[in-house]
Amino acid sequence: MDVLSDVLNTIRLRSKVQFCTELTAPWGFRVPPQNGHAIFYVVTRGSCYLEVEGYKDLSLVGGDFVMLMHGDAHILRDHPDSPIVPLEHLTPQCLKHDACRALHHGGGGSLTAMVTGSFIFDNPAAKPFLSTLPPVIHIPGERGQLVPWLDTTLKWMAAETTSKNPGAQIMASRLTDMLFIQILRAHIVEQAGNDCKEKAGWLRGLADASIGRAFELIHEQPDHPWTVAELASQVNMSRTAFSVRFTHLAGMPPLSYVTKWRMFKAGDLLHQGAATISEVAAAVGYESEASFSKAFKREMGVAPGTYRKEGQNGVAAGA
CATH class of the missing domain: 1.10.10.60 (Homeodomain-like)
Incomplete structure (x- = not known):
């Protein structure tokens, strides 16, 4: 078994798609810390700003993928000056209780659409291996479009999330697992040509x-x-x-x-x-x-x- 597979198998990764979000300007929400989780966002349309304490603010556009490896508290909004509300104030009133949960919020202006999910690490001893990973992994899209491998995976995930076929739930979960591996692979490739900026750790060594x-x-x-x-x-x-x-x-x-x-x-x-x-x-x-x-x-x-x-x-x- 290769190193990445060995580590992820021992960490015991679980994953799920949480929300398909449609947000109209102005909008903004604050997400509390998610211990033991890595949170991801895929911007499929529009743009937004991500703010994570201790990390430079990121401007995200359609096609971008971002993962908060340690589940740090963060803010997402359409503009740096837009007001924010706690996420937990939005979910009870905005969730539709069906297979693909949808979050709608905002003031009716320009639309930003995202897919949101999380990766959960069930092995409590995994912390030393996870702590060396960067707090934020950002994979830009290509000219406003998702990179091909991400686009393909997300289309499969969307199809299985809304499917009524037997086994759809576990298929969606396995596809999200695959997404996590693809993200780490892309990060390893990126770090292969970067010997100074990344925090030391096993993932950097693999590059x-x-x-x-x-x-x-x-x-x-x-x-x-x-x-x-x-x-x-x-x-x-x-x-x-x-x-x-x-x-x-x-x-x-x-x-x-x-x-x-x-x-x-x-x-x-x-x-x-x-x-x-x-x-x-x-x-x-x-x-x-x-x-x-x-x-x-x-x-x-x-x-x-x-x-x-x-x-x-x-x-x-x-x-």
């Missing part, structure tokens, strides 16, 4: 050919006793150059990432509940259950057995 290959090796064999020297040799770099570049791109030394991924993977296996703690330890490269338990508690904040029990009870272990 580099040599470091990306090292990530693949770690994910392919999390139980292997990796050393910095062996990883460097596998990607045809000197030990020092590899260590420096990996740390610069990933934001942590190579073996720190190996440990972090092993514990994240172990946490997922513990939540699944089928394997014993000894079996989980072996699956992530530990011969001794005691040494695994010590490493797990240091990384995750609780012992493996406690983590498993808290996961079964719906508690975010180590939070």
